[in-house]
Amino acid sequence: MAEEKRIRVLMAKPGLDGHDRGARVLTLGLRDEGLEVIYTGLRQTPEMIVQAALQEDVDVVGLSCLSGAHKYLFPAVVEQLKAKGVEDVLVIGGGIIPKEDIPFLMKKGVSAVYGPGTSIKEIANCIKGKVKRK
Amino acid sequence: MELVESMLAGSERSLARLITLVEREAPEVPEIMSQIYPRLGNAYFVGFTGPPGGGKSTLVDRLTAVMRARGFSVGVVACDPSSPFSGGAVLGDRIRMQQHYLDKGVFIRSMATRESRGGLSRAAHGVLKLMDAFGKDFVLVETVGVGQTELDIMDAVDTTVVVLVPEAGDTIQTMKAGLLEIADIFVVNKADREGADYLVMELKQMLQMNPKQSWWQVPALATQATNDIGIEELYLEIERHREALQGAGRLSLHRQEQRRREFIQTIEQRLMARLLDLAKRDGRLMASLERVERGESDPYSASMQILTNKTILQSWLAELEMEG
Numbered sequence: 001m002a003e004e005k006r007i008r009v010l011m012a013k014p015g016l017d018g019h020d021r022g023a024r025v026l027t028l029g030l031r032d033e034g035l036e037v038i039y040t041g042l043r044q045t046p047e048m049i050v051q052a053a054l055q056e057d058v059d060v061v062g063l064s065c066l067s068g069a070h071k072y073l074f075p076a077v078v079e080q081l082k083a084k085g086v087e088d089v090l091v092i093g094g095g096i097i098p099k100e101d102i103p104f105l106m107k108k109g110v111s112a113v114y115g116p117g118t119s120i121k122e123i124a125n126c127i128k129g130k131v132k133r134k
Numbered sequence: 135m136e137l138v139e140s141m142l143a144g145s146e147r148s149l150a151r152l153i154t155l156v157e158r159e160a161p162e163v164p165e166i167m168s169q170i171y172p173r174l175g176n177a178y179f180v181g182f183t184g185p186p187g188g189g190k191s192t193l194v195d196r197l198t199a200v201m202r203a204r205g206f207s208v209g210v211v212a213c214d215p216s217s218p219f220s221g222g223a224v225l226g227d228r229i230r231m232q233q234h235y236l237d238k239g240v241f242i243r244s245m246a247t248r249e250s251r252g253g254l255s256r257a258a259h260g261v262l263k264l265m266d267a268f269g270k271d272f273v274l275v276e277t278v279g280v281g282q283t284e285l286d287i288m289d290a291v292d293t294t295v296v297v298l299v300p301e302a303g304d305t306i307q308t309m310k311a312g313l314l315e316i317a318d319i320f321v322v323n324k325a326d327r328e329g330a331d332y333l334v335m336e337l338k339q340m341l342q343m344n345p346k347q348s349w350w351q352v353p354a355l356a357t358q359a360t361n362d363i364g365i366e367e368l369y370l371e372i373e374r375h376r377e378a379l380q381g382a383g384r385l386s387l388h389r390q391e392q393r394r395r396e397f398i399q400t401i402e403q404r405l406m407a408r409l410l411d412l413a414k415r416d417g418r419l420m421a422s423l424e425r426v427e428r429g430e431s432d433p434y435s436a437s438m439q440i441l442t443n444k445t446i447l448q449s450w451l452a453e454l455e456m457e458g
């Protein structure tokens with residue numbers, strides 16, 4: 001009996017910011033929405049995130065950034081995923097991202113950016129919808 | 135299969151993809167397994183089990199470093215529980231293994247237990263085989279620390295390491311949990327805390343009084359995973375156990391037994407799944423179920439009525455045949 005497809009998400013915090021409360025809350029919330037979430041913790045370089053995403057064969061990479069380095073870090077993850085031939089992974093972002101940066105991130109291949117006010121349900125539904133259409 | 139060929143040629147991406155297929159119990163699984171079968175038998179499997187938070191992942195991380203320093207390649211399969219409510223899971227073992235993320239000789243995969251109620255996902259056996267075929271020298275398997283009998287792990291690995299902590303209570307609890315029967319090696323981790331020496335001593339005494347096999351005296355050793363203390367010793371014990379197993383053909387006997395159980399389990403699972411599927415569509419069974427639900431007949435006689443009814447059984451068989 002073939003299993004239904006379970007969505008796998010890698011949750012990572014690139015860069016140097018010191019706490020990951022938001023990412024943890026989101027991780028638990030997505031689990032309660034039926035997703036499998038691999039949590040990799042703080043201070044990840046884009047290389048580390050990409051290698052983990054590759055080995056874990058995830059559908060989604062969730063990046064959270066509070067330090068302001070998202071304009072460099074998020075596109076770096078997207079590019080390195082491509083370079084490794086991992087083309088079909090959705091990269092989504094969250095944390096403290098100024099509205100005016102969002103178009104730039106989207107142009108660089110980030111699929112969605114969620115602000116602090118977005119509900120977990122909303123994020124989960126958005127992920128489910130996008131993964132299905134893949 | 136192209137994916138299998140590129141995996142055998144060394145593609146990590148293909149390995150990752152194949153693991154996903156096996157995990158999903160996809161229709162391609164028999165084909166994958168038959169294609170990798172000739173390449174199996176080179177990896178050595180070590181399992182880690184024990185109560186939650188005892189330091190299994192940290193030990194796996196440090197042990198991986200020791201094995202890499204000796205030039206071995208390492209695969210890690212780390213299981214965490216699926217939520218019985220949502221079906222989702224938080225897989226958090228990897229967080230302890232960050233030092234190996236960029237090492238080409240280490241492949242780490244997190245797995246949720248999904249339908250399995252034990253400490254390992256049902257698909258874990260297949261995943262271990264993929265790691266073997268990929269060419270890993272050692273594959274380290276971490277189970278969910280449910281703290282109860284962890285027979286799953288014995289069926290999957292060659293050496294089982296049971297990880298306890300000083301606060302684990304006395305050895306009676308260890309015995310009650312059935313951990314005595316499954317351990318090839320006992321580790322008392324977090325030995326930087328009080329009570330570790332005492333627990334090690336007590337374990338040793340008990341192990342001497344209850345020898346598991348004539349050819350292997352189960353050792354108990356103290357470690358401090360976070361301080362990198364005792365890891366080299368743990369590695370040497372694993373090697374000693376491996377040598378003892380390999381002596382007198384015990385390892386091949388052990389694996390023979392594992393294959394037997396795996397075969398029977400696979401048949402059981404497939405049969406169950408198809409039968410349940412069939413039964414759900416069977417009007418007579420559903421009618422009987424409703425009577426049981428309403429309390430009009432008891433579950434035992436109702437199930438016997440179904441299982442002794444030749445016409446029902448024959449119609450199921452006919453449907454199974456039609457489905458091929």
Ligand SMILES: Nc1nc2c(ncn2[C@@H]2O[C@H](COP(=O)(O)OP(=O)(O)OP(=O)(O)O)[C@@H](O)[C@H]2O)c(=O)[nH]1
Pocket residue numbers: 185186187188189190191192193227230278279323324325326327357358359360361
């Ligand atoms: N004091 C002390 N803490 C340790 C030691 N080894 C691990 N820890 C800590 O114990 C906690 C749990 O460690 P893990 O390696 O995640 O334990 P685990 O058994 O894999 O946990 P689960 O997978 O959740 O069952 C972490 O905070 C570790 O840093 C040790 O030797 N001494």
Ligand SMILES: [Mg+2]
Pocket residue numbers: 190191192226227276
């Ligand atoms: Mg763990």
